[in-house]
Amino acid sequence: MAYREYLLENDHASEDELDAITDDVMGRLRSVAAAAISLETSPRVDVSVDTIGGMMFSNTQRESMEEGRAPDVLIAKEESRWKTTQEKLRFGLDENGKALPKLKCLTYAEALFEAMVHRFYIDPTMVAYGEENRDWGGAFSVYRGLTEMLPYHRLFNSPISEAAIVGTAVGYSMSGGRVVAELMYNDFMGRAGDEVLNQMSKWQSMSANVLTMPMVLRVSVGSKYGAQHSQDWTSIVAHIPGLKVYFPATAYDAKGMLNLALRGTDPVVFFESQRLYSEPETLVQGGVPKEYYEVPEGEPAVRRSGSDITIITVGATLYRALEAAETLQSKYGISAEVIDVRFLNPLNYTPLVDSVKKTGKVVLASDASERGSFLHTLASNLSALAFDALDGPIAVVGARNWITPAAELEEAFFPQASWIVDAIHERVLPLPGHTVSDDFGAAEMVRRNRVGV
Numbered sequence: 001m002a003y004r005e006y007l008l009e010n011d012h013a014s015e016d017e018l019d020a021i022t023d024d025v026m027g028r029l030r031s032v033a034a035a036a037i038s039l040e041t042s043p044r045v046d047v048s049v050d051t052i053g054g055m056m057f058s059n060t061q062r063e064s065m066e067e068g069r070a071p072d073v074l075i076a077k078e079e080s081r082w083k084t085t086q087e088k089l090r091f092g093l094d095e096n097g098k099a100l101p102k103l104k105c106l107t108y109a110e111a112l113f114e115a116m117v118h119r120f121y122i123d124p125t126m127v128a129y130g131e132e133n134r135d136w137g138g139a140f141s142v143y144r145g146l147t148e149m150l151p152y153h154r155l156f157n158s159p160i161s162e163a164a165i166v167g168t169a170v171g172y173s174m175s176g177g178r179v180v181a182e183l184m185y186n187d188f189m190g191r192a193g194d195e196v197l198n199q200m201s202k203w204q205s206m207s208a209n210v211l212t213m214p215m216v217l218r219v220s221v222g223s224k225y226g227a228q229h230s231q232d233w234t235s236i237v238a239h240i241p242g243l244k245v246y247f248p249a250t251a252y253d254a255k256g257m258l259n260l261a262l263r264g265t266d267p268v269v270f271f272e273s274q275r276l277y278s279e280p281e282t283l284v285q286g287g288v289p290k291e292y293y294e295v296p297e298g299e300p301a302v303r304r305s306g307s308d309i310t311i312i313t314v315g316a317t318l319y320r321a322l323e324a325a326e327t328l329q330s331k332y333g334i335s336a337e338v339i340d341v342r343f344l345n346p347l348n349y350t351p352l353v354d355s356v357k358k359t360g361k362v363v364l365a366s367d368a369s370e371r372g373s374f375l376h377t378l379a380s381n382l383s384a385l386a387f388d389a390l391d392g393p394i395a396v397v398g399a400r401n402w403i404t405p406a407a408e409l410e411e412a413f414f415p416q417a418s419w420i421v422d423a424i425h426e427r428v429l430p431l432p433g434h435t436v437s438d439d440f441g442a443a444e445m446v447r448r449n450r451v452g453v
Helices: 002-009 015-037 083-087 108-120 162-174 186-202 234-238 252-264 318-332 350-359 372-385 408-414 417-428 442-451
Strands: 127-130 155-156 179-185 214-223 244-246 268-273 301-306 309-314 336-340 343-345 362-369 395-399
Touching: 002 015, 002 309, 083 108, 108 252, 127 162, 155 362, 162 179, 162 186, 162 214, 179 186, 186 214, 186 234, 214 252, 234 244, 234 343, 234 362, 234 372, 244 252, 252 268, 309 350, 309 372, 309 417, 318 336, 318 362, 318 417, 336 350, 350 372, 362 372, 362 417, 372 395, 395 417
Parallel strands: 127 155, 127 179, 179 214, 214 268, 244 268, 309 336, 309 362, 362 395
Antiparallel strands: 244 343, 301 336
């Protein structure tokens, strides 16, 4: 009323004009309210079936978000760094299992580069941006060569504002474009909390799938950079409905899983480990294909077959688990099956349950701090799904519940192969003659939780 009086007193509007506006607004509101309460116009969701669950993801694929338009590029792929990466060795070991020179092999970072190039040259709407994305080959050199291949409006630097990076990416993808946004360190998701946890995750289902969200948020899990740049926040985003969560641990998966994300129309938080960027493929026989391929969504990968115990990992801890498996076999005659989860959401539990039913024993490991880790969700679900097959409790091995220390102290913080063996010995299966290097006993577990570390 005060504003109405102000308009009248200053001759900005007449009584009749303001009454007309009020009548128009009230008429519109009545129409909207009538439509909202009408069961015929606005039928209610049947909560007895998984209607809302079916709206969480579109689960569709689009080669291009705008068919018929050629992508804007500066040079042909064959004239770019892409040709150089295509000519590299696709597997990092020779016929005798000896490591080949890394500079001659396609690395994890270069596998990501090939996936990005493939979609950039197909989808004219695809853009990528973040802090320093166009300079120095992007963060950790994943985008090296793209500056020469793409005009600035398709690959560009953003301001140092994580909320702006994710918020604009959400808006662009809601408007029909495909976007790859990058936060460099996954720790910085805290600066874009609402944009990631409430906007990126929710708009597709809140629109009842009228909208799609062809958006990939690349974030790295670090090491060497201390307390604010070296955390694994997979559990935070896996907890939020509406987000797909990928975490490749091999070069083969880096390319195949990013290919999958970049053809989909759902929001994906794509975790990458800084420990792995310079590593070639050493686990998948045949290495990284030159041609296009995708990794089946939600499917874990068995990296080592075994019969006595199952070790399940998330991210780069896979390689510590393989070291532990080798120690168990050579020193104690125990055959360990090692499984790389790869996908936190969606995730097919059937291969995990099948392995547990075969071995009867499970240990879970990742670089995330142990308290509240996604590993506890895995442990809970596996306990429910394979309870009768378990011969003992499921052990969880995570990073310490501390701030991440400086690089020279990280072996005391992140899980090591010896920790996995120690946890097996103290919680799952006593190993004859084993001497623990770290304490995973019940008393120490109680102590650490009592003091909050």
